[in-house]
Amino acid sequence: MCRSESVKGQGMSELLTAAQMRAIEQAAIASGEVTGLELMERAGRGVVEAIFEEWPELGEAGGPTPQTPWSTSGEMKKAVVLCGPGNNGGDGFVVARLLHERGWAVEVFLYGDPEKLPPDARVNYERWCQAGEVQAFAKFEPENWNWQTGEVGAVDLIVDAVFGTGLVRPVGSEMWLHEKIGVLTTEVVNARRVAIDLPSGLCADSGKPLIDTQDETGRGKLKFELSVSFHREKVGHRISDGPAFCGRTVVKSIGLDDLPSSRAVARELASEIVRLAQPRLSDKAAESHKYTHGHALILSGGSGKTGAARLAARGALRIGAGLVTLGVSPGAQQEVACQITALMLTRIEGADGFAAVLEDTRLNALCLGPGMGVERARDLVPVALNAKRATVLDADALTAYAGDPAELFALLHEACVLTPHGGEFARLFPDIAKRLRKEPKSGPAYSKVDATREAAKRAGCVVLFKGPDTVIAAPDGRCSVNSAHYLRSAPWLATAGSGDVLAGFVTGLLARGFAPMQAAETAAWLHVECALEFGPGLIAEDLPEQLPAVFRKLGV
Numbered sequence: 001m002c003r004s005e006s007v008k009g010q011g012m013s014e015l016l017t018a019a020q021m022r023a024i025e026q027a028a029i030a031s032g033e034v035t036g037l038e039l040m041e042r043a044g045r046g047v048v049e050a051i052f053e054e055w056p057e058l059g060e061a062g063g064p065t066p067q068t069p070w071s072t073s074g075e076m077k078k079a080v081v082l083c084g085p086g087n088n089g090g091d092g093f094v095v096a097r098l099l100h101e102r103g104w105a106v107e108v109f110l111y112g113d114p115e116k117l118p119p120d121a122r123v124n125y126e127r128w129c130q131a132g133e134v135q136a137f138a139k140f141e142p143e144n145w146n147w148q149t150g151e152v153g154a155v156d157l158i159v160d161a162v163f164g165t166g167l168v169r170p171v172g173s174e175m176w177l178h179e180k181i182g183v184l185t186t187e188v189v190n191a192r193r194v195a196i197d198l199p200s201g202l203c204a205d206s207g208k209p210l211i212d213t214q215d216e217t218g219r220g221k222l223k224f225e226l227s228v229s230f231h232r233e234k235v236g237h238r239i240s241d242g243p244a245f246c247g248r249t250v251v252k253s254i255g256l257d258d259l260p261s262s263r264a265v266a267r268e269l270a271s272e273i274v275r276l277a278q279p280r281l282s283d284k285a286a287e288s289h290k291y292t293h294g295h296a297l298i299l300s301g302g303s304g305k306t307g308a309a310r311l312a313a314r315g316a317l318r319i320g321a322g323l324v325t326l327g328v329s330p331g332a333q334q335e336v337a338c339q340i341t342a343l344m345l346t347r348i349e350g351a352d353g354f355a356a357v358l359e360d361t362r363l364n365a366l367c368l369g370p371g372m373g374v375e376r377a378r379d380l381v382p383v384a385l386n387a388k389r390a391t392v393l394d395a396d397a398l399t400a401y402a403g404d405p406a407e408l409f410a411l412l413h414e415a416c417v418l419t420p421h422g423g424e425f426a427r428l429f430p431d432i433a434k435r436l437r438k439e440p441k442s443g444p445a446y447s448k449v450d451a452t453r454e455a456a457k458r459a460g461c462v463v464l465f466k467g468p469d470t471v472i473a474a475p476d477g478r479c480s481v482n483s484a485h486y487l488r489s490a491p492w493l494a495t496a497g498s499g500d501v502l503a504g505f506v507t508g509l510l511a512r513g514f515a516p517m518q519a520a521e522t523a524a525w526l527h528v529e530c531a532l533e534f535g536p537g538l539i540a541e542d543l544p545e546q547l548p549a550v551f552r553k554l555g556v
Contacts, residue, residue: 013276015235015481018165018204018444020269024231024262031261036120039254040087043230044094044124046252047196050228051157054250055192058156077156078105082137083125084162084200085112090121091196092161093128099157100131111137111162155191160224164197165204165234195227197234199245204234206447207242207469208440223247230254235274235481239448239469243485274449277472277482277521280514281556293322294511297363298504299348299380301371301396303331308371308395308500310336311540313343315504316367318544319526321511327357329376354383365390365511369397370500385411390510390519394419394503402427409459414475416461417516419503425465429455453479462516464506466499470524474517482524490531497540502527504544526550 016024028034052059058077081096083089089110096106114125114134128134201209227246229237230253236242237249256262266273296316300309309326317324327348328336336345348354357363366384368377368391377400384391398420401408405428412418418428426433429451436451448471456463456473465471468489470482484490505523514522530546531538 013278014232014266015238015274015276016232017235017274020273021165021231021234023269024256024265027261027265028256028259031259033259033261034255036087037123039256040090040120040124041094042254043091043196043252044098046230046254047091047095047159047194047228048098050226050250050252051192051194054226054248058192076103076105078154079107079157079159080155081106081108081159082162082200083108083110083134084164084166085110085116086163086166087118087121088161088164088166088196088200089117090124091164092159093121093124095159095161095196097124097128097131100128104157106132108132108134109137110134158191158193160193160195160200162200164195164200192226193224193247195224195246197229198227198236198242199224202236202242202245203440203443203445203447204236205444206440206450207236207238207240207245208445208447209241209245210440210443210445226250228252231256235447235449238276238481238483238485239471243469243483248486271477275480277470277480277525279522279525279554280518281522281551281554293320294364294508294513295323295325295362296321296365296367296507296511297325297327297346297357298367298370298507299327299354299372299376300329300332300336301373301376302329303335305371305373306332306336306339308497309367310339310343311497311500311544312367312370312394312504312507313340314541315501315544316365316508316511317342318547319505319508319512319523321365321508324508324511325363327354348380351379351383354380355387358383358387358389363389365392365507367392367394367503367507369394370503372396374400381408382411385413385416388413388415390415390417390507390516392417392419392503392507392510394499395424398424398428405429412459412461414461415510415516416459417464417506417510417520418455418459418461419464419466419499419506419520421466421499425451425455429458432458449473449479449481453477462520464520464524466502472517472520472524478517480521482521482528484528484531488528488532490528492534492536492538493528493531495539498527498531498543501540501543 025039029036079099081092083092096108100106108128117125198204203210223245225247227249229249229251233249233251237246298309298313298316300306313324313326325344325346326336327346330347330349333347346357348357366389368381368384374396377396381397420428432451432454435446448469452463452465452471452473456475460475462474468484473479502523505527506519509519509523529550530543533546533549534542
């Protein structure tokens, strides 16, 4: 099996918004199948379990007895739990109680009025009060921690249970105290930092921080080592700043999968739910031949500018297209002929020449853009789109329409895939990009998922918005995220030509008969796996050559 967190079964590939998670929980509670208090207890236990799984050394005995003063026992583990005014705070009280029962010394701070806590959180607040004190959040000043020993560095664990997925407004001034945690690693040298669901201040739907941008001291100080989510990951765990702030995300079950009511709500939400991209591949049939797996045509630029198209063509061939032809301008014909072997070559000069080549109906997938040149793209893109073949538009084919994207949108059809990076996306969808760049003042914030869905609907075709958090959307609202984060982090993909190879991967799968959404998702997923297979030192030429090893691991 490939090193992927997404190949776990359909359920675990779902990414929920905060509202979708609330709907599932509320349906389960309303049905009487489970109580909110039971869910809160399971959540707290899941957090403690995740902490000890991540750091087994913290699971060792905390001290002789829970009553032993930790100023006189060097063995006792120490934790501070920051609780908020909602149910996330209730989860924190459960965590505090469970740690205390294991012999930990725990100090709890509450942000908010205990009299205004939700009922379930209030119950767990009172349960904790039987074991220890709850201090006002205003007294939480990390630089002045006493801990009876007078040593700030005596803390082993910091648990953030302030807001989680519930934050929909900018963080107040008192929360800057909490944000200081992220920069105290040099002082609190042994403290592990854990967030329940998400770091407080992070939007669950967009992965964007809801911080007061007027206070420069707050930026970049929400980083945690571990985030523990429940039932499913949230969209914000996988896009924008979410992965960097969350550290590593672990999902713990709270028993909702087994409840008919929550399953029913999930079915109702199915068309709206974002999913992690997953590969959908099948082996070539034994009785097949090259023409049964399609013929891709990839257009190149002029002399000295053919490398990008050759990278795309190699990717299309490696991913399984039966034949791949490079369409070259007359001035580049000799240059390309000297560089290729398994690839074929045809001369394409101007719109009429391209139209003549497309009379061969066996050419069932086209790729225009990589290294093509804006003028050549402007001349040939309309011909490709009028042919109504499966078509990938990348790079120069997108930039060519920066001045008049509506002209491009009028030509596009449902068998197209657009593969813009951030700059190209902004040129095609300037209003959407402007909204995406805007710093949020409240939540749920406008996300890359929202932007890609809106772009796909406007374009009338699949849009693959590239990045470490690649988002793929179809005009009907289907959406997935190909996340190169956590165990799938692949920083080596930030190399010249890697996007050209991705365009070739999509084209090759389209040639094989994959639907546009399936081709885009599978290509993006394989693109990351190839980078992981090779590792550091990767250059774009290496990517297609990793596909055989990746396919073997998939059993293809």
